[in-house]
Amino acid sequence: MQLEPAHLVYAAFWTFGLVNNVLYVVILTAAVDLVGPQTPKAVVLLADVLPSFLIKLAAPFFIHKIPYNRRITLLVGLSTVGMMSVSLASPLFLKLVGVVLASFSSGLGEVTFLQLTHFYDTRALNGWSSGTGGAGLVGSGLFMLLTTVLGVSVKTSLLVFAFFPLAFLGVYFYLLPPRDYNRVPGAFPVHSNDPETGIETQPITWEFVASGYETTMVRLKPLVMPYMLPLFLVYFSEYTINQGVAPTLLFPMEELPFSKFRDVYVTYGTLYQLGVFISRSSAPFVRIRRIMIPSVLQFANLVFCIAQSMSPILPNVWLVFILIFYEGLLGGAAYVNTFLLITEQADLAEREFALGSVGMSDSAGIVLAGLVSLWLEPGLCNYQVNDGRGWCTLE
Template structure:
């Protein structure tokens, strides 16, 4: 029997053991919380949460912001600037230090949300959309920057980021339902509260995140290999072991795993375009497909998935849409938090299943054959599981399969697929929602016309 105590082995002491005093528990908990890698996970979780939460709140508020105007308009204002940012920024943003980027993202987010919140109802919707555009630019630049930053902090930072982005959807949609439906706050008050959230990003980067690995990774001239792991060992590692190692915590991940020299300054435009071409089929295309399908559902089909109020748990027709958003984001959160436990290597399978969801719900919007809104709830939740799973596993596959010297650029460049897919979905949704609503009205279901913007 080993003479090593539980506390010495890195575990919490067993109840009843001599070392199980409250002081021992406090010391061990403090060691865990203060550990380098724990801080990395927490920081990246908060990055994912705050970078995406305003985007989700804006989409959840789409119906209240524009009323009967197609929600695809808000989607396009929320996504196209982000898409354009991700399209062009990877070719120059590496020249801007990360700390400066974070300050820029915070400023854009706060200004954008204040414009959306403080614009009176008498003013044009266009002014609100300008605020949405500013928040979108911040979210797009933040996503490609923070995903690129995971290159310096290892796979657990990606797990934290993925879970945080999933939580953003859940928190954003849930908070909006809570603010407006449960607490009875106005749309303006809800958005003003949301404008305070970017302050958390400042704390995450400048207080919580250990900046040593970033400094080392951007100043070292040579790649610092992981100790005790030769290239030959990696080449002979079977896929299951490599997959498990990808997201398993290990000693010194934050400081040793990804301190490769940043070679982006030496890449020409031709080199970058060649790298993007190699990313398209295995990573970018399935991510694009899943986002086209799910956001066409969310913005083009979901607003028309209405049932008689007496057959639903709602008092108003406007209540269907925020609930669909909440269930979708719940599924996204669960699947984006799953990579330490479940990995998906074949990205095209869930992408195809998402297209099936789109077809099924579109047919229901036309023919009204699903007998209960609760069946739609389940499908929307499943939609979120599929979409979140493709997103986080796409970037996990890049971290596993792309060479270290190309990884930072590849992680950032691939983000264009989700915004590109959402932009395409926004264009489709503007036409699709109108056509579906007109069809329903012509066939005696005018519920989609009974929805108006909620006042400030």
């Protein structure tokens, strides 16, 4: 049975989203195993997101000059080598180098695949959004299954994920239909001197980058308030919760359904990703056009979680599980609806640029969350220790 091209587009972009984000999720889920309970998990967060943010920040100025097939090959190399370093290296420094390489791959991948959706109908963006949500569920869920349920070592579990990026090659070169199978009106035609990109190529020089700076800033300005600010706020809030507050949302061991405190953190990550997956997959059925609403609700969620850490309001971990799941629903809804609004509202001539540029705002929010969490998690943990609740210092 042969799938229709439209179905292949959805399947291809779903896989792109899954593979591109799964390593990012696994690294954050394994943060407590990589650095231990005494080191702020934000160290891993910053290594996992700062390189990605830098790529997204610089990409609008030059990325359209790099052919898509070369980008795909680079993604595979960076992510595979990075995960092998994370899983096999012993010194923390080398592990973090691996995290940085995987982060560069993740950032380049998000820009690349979001821009690529411009050449297809909305199935591409729906598939990408659902796949990125699925990455959270597959990454955190499979890591929890391997380490918590099956007892597989963290090293071996991380090594399994090093082979996931190979899927990029098969899907891009053999599964994804050509970009002219159902040309979207107004999309860039594939007829230039570079048939792979559909955009004329020229050497990337400093003069080229500098000359395009002012033009690029002018093109970015109208994207800030309607799209970038809400996305920044929601990501800052949820990643501050995940890396700065969640490690301190603990209860006495006898009240937990686990034998180790680290399992609570891993479960929080899995439930968060489950919420993200559900909401990112919900766009064909539920739309949110005022995306500032989930952003403000997420910030309120952050304030509540900090209060819960300092003086417990929810009496047991099961209610905190629901709270974290709700956090994931808000974050996923904000993400998918932001990019769908761009496809609906942006001029066709600007849509590819907008899709590749707005993503820098979520990474900026995550970077700021990581910096805040470097101070917030130790502060909350010390407060709990002084209050007679020292569980955050234990494994």
